[in-house]
Amino acid sequence: MATVESPMQRERARTIFEKSKPGRRAAILPEAEVPEPPLQELIPASLLREEPPRLPEVAEPEIVRHYNRLSRRNFDLDSGFYPLGSCTMKHNPRLNERVAALPGHARLHPAQEPKRAQGALELMWLLQESLAEICGLPHVSLQPSAGSHGELAGLLLTRAFHADRGEARTKVLAPDTSHGTNPASVTMAGYEIVKVATDERGGVEMDDLRAKVNDDVACLMLTNPNTLGLFDENIAEMATMIHEVGGTLYYDGANLNAVMGQSRPGDMGFDIVHVNLHKSFSQPHGGGGPGAGPIAVSDRIEPFLPRPQVVQRESGNGSGPTYDLDHDRPKSIGRLRGFQGNFGVFVRSYTYILSLGADGLAEASETAVLNANYLKARLAEGRAGKYTPIAFDRHCMHEFVLSGKPMKRELGIATLDLAKRLLDFGFHPPTVYFPLLVEEALMVEPTETETKESLDAFAEALEQILAEAEADPEKAKQAPYTTPVRRLDEVKATRKPVVRQPLG
Amino acid sequence: MLAAIGVEETAELFAQVPEPLRLNRPLSLPAGMSEAEVYERLAELAARNADCEEQVCFLGAGMYDHYVPAIVDAITQRSEFLTPYTPYQPEISQGGLQAMFEFQTSMSELTALPVSNAGLYEGPSSVASAAYLAIGATKGRRRFVVSRGVHPHSRETLATYSEGYGATIEEVGLEDGLTDAAALAAAVDGETAAVFLQSPNFLGAVEDVEALAAAAKQHGALVVVAVDPMTLGVLKPPGECGADIALGEGQPLGNRLDFGGPSFGFFCGSEELIRKMPGRIAGETDDVEGRRGFVLALQTREQHIRREKATHNICTAQALNALAATIHLAWLGRQGFRELGELLVRRTAYARERLAAVPGVELLHEAPVAREFALRLQVPVDRVLDRCAERGIAAGYRLGREYPEYEDGLLVAITERRTRAQIDALADALGAAIQAERGDLVGNSATKAPGGP
Numbered sequence: 043m044a045t046v047e048s049p050m051q052r053e054r055a056r057t058i059f060e061k062s063k064p065g066r067r068a069a070i071l072p073e074a075e076v077p078e079p080p081l082q083e084l085i086p087a088s089l090l091r092e093e094p095p096r097l098p099e100v101a102e103p104e105i106v107r108h109y110n111r112l113s114r115r116n117f118d119l120d121s122g123f124y125p126l127g128s129c130t131m132k133h134n135p136r137l138n139e140r141v142a143a144l145p146g147h148a149r150l151h152p153a154q155e156p157k158r159a160q161g162a163l164e165l166m167w168l169l170q171e172s173l174a175e176i177c178g179l180p181h182v183s184l185q186p187s188a189g190s191h192g193e194l195a196g197l198l199l200t201r202a203f204h205a206d207r208g209e210a211r212t213k214v215l216a217p218d219t220s221h222g223t224n225p226a227s228v229t230m231a232g233y234e235i236v237k238v239a240t241d242e243r244g245g246v247e248m249d250d251l252r253a254k255v256n257d258d259v260a261c262l263m264l265t266n267p268n269t270l271g272l273f274d275e276n277i278a279e280m281a282t283m284i285h286e287v288g289g290t291l292y293y294d295g296a297n298l299n300a301v302m303g304q305s306r307p308g309d310m311g312f313d314i315v316h317v318n319l320h321k322s323f324s325q326p327h328g329g330g331g332p333g334a335g336p337i338a339v340s341d342r343i344e345p346f347l348p349r350p351q352v353v354q355r356e357s358g359n360g361s362g363p364t365y366d367l368d369h370d371r372p373k374s375i376g377r378l379r380g381f382q383g384n385f386g387v388f389v390r391s392y393t394y395i396l397s398l399g400a401d402g403l404a405e406a407s408e409t410a411v412l413n414a415n416y417l418k419a420r421l422a423e424g425r426a427g428k429y430t431p432i433a434f435d436r437h438c439m440h441e442f443v444l445s446g447k448p449m450k451r452e453l454g455i456a457t458l459d460l461a462k463r464l465l466d467f468g469f470h471p472p473t474v475y476f477p478l479l480v481e482e483a484l485m486v487e488p489t490e491t492e493t494k495e496s497l498d499a500f501a502e503a504l505e506q507i508l509a510e511a512e513a514d515p516e517k518a519k520q521a522p523y524t525t526p527v528r529r530l531d532e533v534k535a536t537r538k539p540v541v542r543q544p545l546g
Numbered sequence: 547m548l549a550a551i552g553v554e555e556t557a558e559l560f561a562q563v564p565e566p567l568r569l570n571r572p573l574s575l576p577a578g579m580s581e582a583e584v585y586e587r588l589a590e591l592a593a594r595n596a597d598c599e600e601q602v603c604f605l606g607a608g609m610y611d612h613y614v615p616a617i618v619d620a621i622t623q624r625s626e627f628l629t630p631y632t633p634y635q636p637e638i639s640q641g642g643l644q645a646m647f648e649f650q651t652s653m654s655e656l657t658a659l660p661v662s663n664a665g666l667y668e669g670p671s672s673v674a675s676a677a678y679l680a681i682g683a684t685k686g687r688r689r690f691v692v693s694r695g696v697h698p699h700s701r702e703t704l705a706t707y708s709e710g711y712g713a714t715i716e717e718v719g720l721e722d723g724l725t726d727a728a729a730l731a732a733a734v735d736g737e738t739a740a741v742f743l744q745s746p747n748f749l750g751a752v753e754d755v756e757a758l759a760a761a762a763k764q765h766g767a768l769v770v771v772a773v774d775p776m777t778l779g780v781l782k783p784p785g786e787c788g789a790d791i792a793l794g795e796g797q798p799l800g801n802r803l804d805f806g807g808p809s810f811g812f813f814c815g816s817e818e819l820i821r822k823m824p825g826r827i828a829g830e831t832d833d834v835e836g837r838r839g840f841v842l843a844l845q846t847r848e849q850h851i852r853r854e855k856a857t858h859n860i861c862t863a864q865a866l867n868a869l870a871a872t873i874h875l876a877w878l879g880r881q882g883f884r885e886l887g888e889l890l891v892r893r894t895a896y897a898r899e900r901l902a903a904v905p906g907v908e909l910l911h912e913a914p915v916a917r918e919f920a921l922r923l924q925v926p927v928d929r930v931l932d933r934c935a936e937r938g939i940a941a942g943y944r945l946g947r948e949y950p951e952y953e954d955g956l957l958v959a960i961t962e963r964r965t966r967a968q969i970d971a972l973a974d975a976l977g978a979a980i981q982a983e984r985g986d987l988v989g990n991s992a993t994k995a996p997g998g999p
Contacts, residue, residue, distance in 0.1 A: 051837065054837060054838055055640065055644055055837070055838045055839065055840070057644065057647065057648050057651070058648050058872075058876050059648070059651055062880075066879070067879045067881055067882055068615075068617075068876070068877045068878075068879060068882070069615070069877050069878045069879060069882035069886075071882060071885050071886055071889060071962060072889070072962055072965070074888075074889055074892050074893065075893075075965060075966035076892050076893050076895075076896035076966055077892070077895075077896065078888075078892055079892070079895075081780060081888060081891055084891055084892070084895045084914065085752055085780075085781070085891065085914040085915075085916065086914060088754070088756075088782075089752050089754065089781060089782055089914065090780060090781065090782060091778070091779070091780055091781055091782050091783060091786075094779050094880055094881070094883060094884040095652075095655035095656050095658075095778065095779065095783070095880070095883065096655050096880060097652060097655060097875050097876065097878065097879055097880045097883050098876050098879060098880070099879050099880050099881070100876055100879065102617060102877065105617060105873065105876050105877060106617055106620070106621070108876075109621045109645070109873060110621070110624070111641075112640070112641035112642075112644055112645055113621070113624045113626035113627055113641050114626065114641065115639075115640035115641040115644070116626040116627065116630055116638065116639055116640070116641035116642050117626075117630060117635075117638035117639065118625050118626045118627075118628070118629040118630040119625070119629035119630065119631075120625035120626075120628075120629050121625065121626070124630075124631070126631055126634075129631050131631060134628065134629055137581050137584060137585065139623065139628075140585070141584075141585060141588035141589070141592070142804075143619075144588070144589060144592040145592070145597045145598070145599045145600075146589075146591070146592025146593055146594070146595040146597050147592050147595070147597075147804065147805065148597075148802040148803065148804055149597040149598040149599055149611070149802060149803055150595045150596075150597045150598075150803055150804070150805040151597075151598065151603055151605040151609065151611065151803050151805070151940065152609055152803065152804075152805050152806030152807075153605045153606075153607050153609070153943050154595070154596060154605065154805075154940065155931065155935075158595070158596035158601075158935060158940075159595050159596070159805065160594045160595070161590075161591035161592055161593065161594030161595045162591070162595050162805050164591060164594070165588075165591050172575055175573055175574050175575055176573060176575075187667035187668065187671065187807070187808075187864075188667065188860070188861065188862040188863070189861065189862060190849070190859040190860055190861045190862070191667060191671070191860075193859065194707075194710070194859060197710065198706065198707075198709060198710055201709060201710065202709070221850075221861075222848075222849040222850040222851070222852075222853045222856070222861075223849050223850075223859050223861050225849075225853040225854035225856075226849035226852070226853060226854060226856040226858065226859035227859040228854060229854045229855070229856070229859075230678060230707075230710055230711075230858070230859050231710035232709075232710040232711060232712050235853075235854045272562065273562040273563050275562060275563075275564055277564075277567070278564065278566070278567065301563070302573075303569060303572070303573045304560060304563065304568065304569055305560075305563045305567050305568055305569055306569060309567055309569070310567055318862075320862060326628045326629050326866075327629065327630060327631045327632070327862070328627070328628060328629075328630075328864075328865050328866030328867075328869075329627055329630045329631070329632065329633060329639070329642035329645075329865040329866060329869070330631070330632035330633065330642070330664070330826060330862065330863055330864075330865030330866075331632075331665075331667075331808070331810075331862045331863040331864040331865045331866065331867070332807070332808030332810075332862075332863075332864045332865075332866060332867055333862040334808075348706070369947070375706050375709065376702050376703070376705055376706035377670065377699055377702040377703045377706055378671065378703060378706060379667060379668055379670050379671045379699070379703055379807075380608060380609075380668055380669050380670040380671075380697070380699040380700070380703070380795065380806065380807075381608075381609070381699065381805070381806030381807065382805060382806045382807075383806065383807055384804075384806075384807035384808040385804050385805035385806050385807055386802075386804040386805075386807065386808050387807070387808055389588070392588075393584055393588055395575065396576070396578075396579055396584045396587060396588075397578055397579060397581070397584050398578050399575060399576055399577040399578030399579065400572045400573040400574070400575040400576070400577060400578075401572060401577065401578065402578040403573060403575070404572065404573065408556050408560075411556065411559050411560065412547060412548075412551075412556050412559065413547075415551045415553075415559050416547040416550055416551055418551075419550045419551045419552070420550065436562070437551075437553075437558075437559050437561070437562060439559075439562070461635070462637065465635065465637055465638050470631075470635065470638070471635060473634075476850070494547060520834075522637050522638075525637040525638050526637070526638075526640050527636075527637055527640055527833040527837050527838075527839040528637065528833040528834050528835055528837070529637065529833060529834050530636050530637065530831050530832070530833050530834075530839045530840075530841050531831045531832055531833070531834075532636075532831065532841050532843075532845075534831045534832065535829035535830065535831040535841045535843040535844075536829070536843055536844050536845070536846070539820060539827070539829045539843050539844060540829055540830040540831075541647070541650055541661055541662070541820070541827050541828065541829050541830075541843060542647070542650050542651040542654045542660070542661075542662065543647070543648070543651040545651075545655075
């Protein structure tokens with residue numbers, strides 16, 4: 043379907059390298075102030091580079107224009123509703139950015155002696171304590187850099203825990219609804235993944251679990267509420283079952299935003315929890331990071347935590363506690379990365395926790411659940427209810443999953459088409475085709491920071507798109523029309539990958 | 547809203563949480579605070595850190611106090627870059643995807659390897675990620691040979707991950723600051739999946755990567771080289787030295803220190819490795835009307851598609867930090883990047899000579915260096931660091947924790963922010979500290995009671 047090109051569409055993408063002109067530049071460097079012998083007198087010529095890398099040659103105004111132009115080709119959370127399931131696209135308070143940029147945080151060298159970084163270590167300790175309370179588990183390591191890193195940490199902790207008892211177990215269980223990172227982490231940690239089925243209410247199929255639990259099971263990984271947005275009521279029984287055979291219970295904290303101050307993974311029986319600070323604790327997602335994935339663990343896992351660990355020490359002279367990095371942890375699994383973790387993320391998340399406080403966090407989860415259930419109710423009406431019914435129809439927690447199966451059957455448009463048409467309406471689509479067990483899945487997570495008006499507007503857009511599709515399904519199949527580019531050929535990008543700008 | 551849902555109150559929605567699992571009490575955390583109060587509290591914490599505005603910083607060890615140009619902050623703080631998720635919907639994510647493509651181009655240019663991914667978490671975990679790739683690429687070999695010149699955090703992270711990989715590690719020592727080439731050649735065998743080098747190495751010495759790589763290649767092991775990106779304007783790039791994979795800590799490029807993160811890891815490789823790479827990779831394509839566009843390419847490597855067979859488990863990485871690097875590199879540009887490298891080498895040479903002339907200080911090694919160098923002090927390093935701190939100088943990194951053989955070692959890093967006057971001030975501070983410590987040592991031994999403990 044041909045359309046009139048918008049100005050942004052008319053302007054073809056050109057990289058900064060294609061804007062380069064020899065001799066142009068932005069940076070002015072300081073004078074050397076020291077003798078300037080030829081480099082070969084300082085480093086053998088055989089170790090030196092002959093030609094500098096072909097970085098772009100562009101003046102500062104053009105750099106600014108270039109990246110501002112690129113920014114306008116992005117949709118972002120500050121521009122509109124972003125109900126991306128499992129990703130918790132909540133508002134990112136700008137106070138967090140301001141305090142993270144204070145020189146005492148931003149220009150603090152990671153190898154600064156602990157006695158001259160007391161503010162940073164205290165902040166980390168306070169965040170550890172806060173996350174321990176929220177998760178209901180006594181010990182926290184802030185080291186993992188993201189959720190998947192936390193998962194790997196948890197599995198290596200599990201391995202160390204079993205090895206310490208003279209056991210070498212081989213299997214890790216996870217539901218068929220689990221995030222892709224779960225099985226990927228399991229393989230990296232040297233375990234074999236065993237999938238557990240989902241029952242008709244959307245929870246773990248208990249008979250299937252029972253059949254697969256034995257003393258070769260190292261760990262059960264769960265998300266609760268799960269990726270269908272449903273709280274698994276059998277969690278206590280599952281915990282008992284796993285603990286009876288000596289396994290550990292791992293909590294994928296991607297969905298923690300549903301239960302802050304409401305229910306705690308530690309109280310559910312979990313041994314290890316990762317927390318996505320870039321989800322529940324408002325670190326901006328940055329177009330794919332940075333994040334942080336601290337882990338909270340039970341007493342029996344604590345000896346194996348990564349090192350160094352931030353600790354509080356009593357000063358003994360009445361001048362209050364001091365904070366230190368404890369490297370002396372003989373049973374530790376070791377380091378997962380350099381230095382102490384993504385401290386800038388810790389500053390933002392601790393700021394968020396201080397801002398909301400105990401009641402605010404509980405209210406955030408309550409509102410997230412309210413918003414999800416309201417939007418679910420709105421989408422049960424009208425055409426959405428007919429063509430994209432809820433996959434498991436009961437009260438949800440912070441997110442829910444629709445199935446586009448009737449839409450595909452009756453209107454001939456797939457979930458992908460619906461998602462692409464939503465782009466023309468100014469919405470970021472829900473997560474699509476996940477979880478895998480729901481056909482043509484749409485996973486919707488509105489978060490607590492959306493108003494009733496934006497939820498209504500989304501429901502109305504969906505209604506309008508489906509009404510349009512009844513009359514003319516082609517409209518959705520060819521969508522989007524208004525975005526900087528239209529549907530892209532992803533197959534070509536994979537078959538003949540071009541992953542850098544060729545330079546002449 | 548409650549009426550639309552069909553409940554009386556929100557609490558009913560939580561009925562699915564079994565009663566014994568409900569918290570039913572407030573979290574034991576402080577009450578919320580106003581924005582102004584929170585700001586004051588955070589400012590108070592920040593004030594208790596000796597940052598690089600308060601101290602003249604000669605600390606390095608992988609992260610460096612470079613100047614981050616103002617445009618990096620201005621652009622990366624834009625909502626459009628700060629607040630989107632990973633670009634799963636390419637039609638509305640062209641800005642982020644093109645920025646990744648440009649990042650990949652820059653890193654590919656720096657390392658002289660054809661393929662770069664869009665970034666990993668940070669340096670040391672990127673080393674461990676290369677090890678995972680190497681196991682797959684060598685059909686299951688599970689032995690790594692690692693130079694002791696590789697960052698201790700990288701070596702320790704590799705050891706942590708290797709417990710999961712079921713792999714073993716053999717370390718090769720240093721001779722006069724450089725990897726022992728003969729020992730390396732002897733350590734590599736037909737079971738070796740990868741050899742890990744770093745240049746400049748942790749002691750600041752520029753390794754002859756080409757010669758070391760040749761030994762590794764004889765047995766079909768992958769050569770993985772960790773590099774400091776800021777030196778690649780002047781040092782021979784790993785791609786010209788036989789490296790299969792070049793990676794490293796990206797912080798020096800456009801990212802602030804942040805007490806260690808967030809920064810990013812870069813990961814570049816040869817063409818043959820493209821389908822085994824970890825992490826996101828942006829690729830060029832066309833839309834249905836022939837416009838140039840960008841997408842996440844080769845997603846079938848990744849966990850959200852491939853699950854347990856994925857090349858890595860990574861999902862959220864460090865896109866915004868990679869963007870900062872891309873902008874910084876464009877700002878430096880081809881000439882500026884080269885000049886910065888030259889400036890670092892020359893100021894480092896000046897500082898090394900100046901400090902080695904201080905009584906009580908000698909060079910730990912005499913190998914060529916680019917931006918960091920190691921000294922030996924004749925008095926305890928921690929005491930010297932304390933005395934320099936009193937003069938507002940963070941004199942360097944104490945080598946003793948990770949290298950017991952260099953208990954007297956001090957690692958000093960130079961950036962374009964460290965002026966000649968600051969280097970001279972460090973020389974004075976070191977001299978004074980050593981003199982004072984020697985005085986104390988003499989004094990202590992003079993007053994020591996005979997037969998005392």
